[in-house]
Amino acid sequence: GAVVSQHPSRVICKSGTSVKIECRSLDFQATTMFWYRQFPKQSLMLMATSNEGSKATYEQGVEKDKFLINHASLTLSTLTVTSAHPEDSSFYICSAIRTGRYTGELFFGEGSRLTVL
Amino acid sequence: DAKTTQPPSMDCAEGRAANLPCNHSTISGNEYVYWYRQIHSQGPQYIIHGLKNNETNEMASLIITEDRKSSTLILPHATLRDTAVYYCIVRVVSGGSNYKLTFGKGTLLTVNP
16 A cells, blocks of 8 residues: 555646645655656656755755745655646655665655646 | 666567666666656556665566666566556665655556557
8 A cells, every 4th residue: 555645636726826735654754755746758857855854955946935845744745836837737746765674765655736727 | 876778668468578678887886776667647666676686576576787787677477557657766775865766767668468
């Protein structure tokens, strides 16, 4: 079963509104989570690294004021797309590190498809 | 992360073995080879990883050449549900942000009935 869950799986919003996407690690604690974005027929592009209790680290070219990341607990990271526009429509995917038996293994969420009208 | 090269697409007959190649000629000594796959409109799924030795789990086998410059993912009995984009990634296994993965374009494996 899924060990990383995202919500919502699909969201449609109007241009100019903000949308929050949640990423939860279901049965383990994740001090670090990652957020990716994927446009149609393209590969995943890393947006940012989310660290519990500290500021996120953004990849070059990703606007930190537009894509707000909060990692307030060891099982939850949120991505808020502020003032969304049609070009922000994409598939957003989070991942979390699970250590122990699965040392070095990243688990991914199911993804959240955002459509901005 | 070292760059990898994969064929853009491959076909395989259902029930046959699917052998997906990956070239990683610039891999460093402390970098592992990871394989993930992504079924359409889903998040990536971990398959297997290895450093030097061949690895096998319930999903697949990973064959790494002795010079570690290439590897092959083997799905022994492909099913229609194995149709997906397969990503080969090399990376150092350590803490914090070094866990982040850089995805290439992967190989679209189509399993045909």
